[in-house]
Amino acid sequence: MQIARVVGTVVATQKHGSFEGAKLLLVQPVALDDTPRGPTLLAVDSVGAGVTERVLIVQEGRAAGEALGRKGAPVDAAIVGIIDSVDVQE
Amino acid sequence: MQMARVIGDVVATRKDDTLQGIKLLLIQPIGADGLSAGRTLVAVDSVGAGVGETVFFVRGKEASFPFHPTEVPADAGIVGIVDHWHVG
Numbered sequence: 001m002q003i004a005r006v007v008g009t010v011v012a013t014q015k016h017g018s019f020e021g022a023k024l025l026l027v028q029p030v031a032l033d034d035t036p037r038g039p040t041l042l043a044v045d046s047v048g049a050g051v052t053e054r055v056l057i058v059q060e061g062r063a064a065g066e067a068l069g070r071k072g073a074p075v076d077a078a079i080v081g082i083i084d085s086v087d088v089q090e
Numbered sequence: 091m092q093m094a095r096v097i098g099d100v101v102a103t104r105k106d107d108t109l110q111g112i113k114l115l116l117i118q119p120i121g122a123d124g125l126s127a128g129r130t131l132v133a134v135d136s137v138g139a140g141v142g143e144t145v146f147f148v149r150g151k152e153a154s155f156p157f158h159p160t161e162v163p164a165d166a167g168i169v170g171i172v173d174h175w176h177v178g
Contacts, residue, residue: 007122008177010093012146014137015170016156024146026093026122026175040122042091042146051178061152074136074155074169076148077091 003083004029004057006049010042018073025049025079027057032088043077044068056081091146092127093172094119096139100132108162115139115168117147122177133166144172 008026012019023045029037041059046067049055058064059077067078098116102109113135121127136156139145145168147153153167154160 008175010146010175011173012170013173015146016136019170024091024170026177028122039092039119039127042093061148061150065152072155072158074148074152074167075091076150076152 001056001058001080002029003032003086004041004043004055005034006051006053006055006079007040008051016074018068018070018075019044022068027055027077027079029057030054032086041077043079044075045079047079047082049079049082054083055079056083091148091169092119093144093146093175096141096143096145097130098141106163108157108160109134112157112162115141117145117168120144122175131166133168134162134164135168137168137171139168139171146170146172
């Protein structure tokens, strides 16, 4: 899993059926110091995350499909948690 | 998933049988700012996207899921057309 920052929302009317009712958020993976790492991604949200929140994302299809509650959904990223805090020792 | 702009069509007469009838599009991944991010790639289309549209696509084996039970040999697939997006 990776830490990401929710940076926006996406609206799509025409999409694969398994996305019906799913919330799509734009997330930017970040390093521990909150600097962006890699491209901005779209992730389905199953925990009620919002813009500016720091979240935990999975970037693997089966896990993302399970987060969406639908098997065989063509998704490869999902938000599975909202991060309260990260404690780095040392 | 990532957003991308559809920038072209790809035509291939000789291809894997399971790809027959499936539209292949050339896409340019973009970031939240709408600017190009990374290399262009070819993706299978399952939602009727066309050149000039902003779409979102999935990478990996999941790209073939919309064509289930046919196992399409694809590693990138367009699964939605973006109406609009909002940052911040």
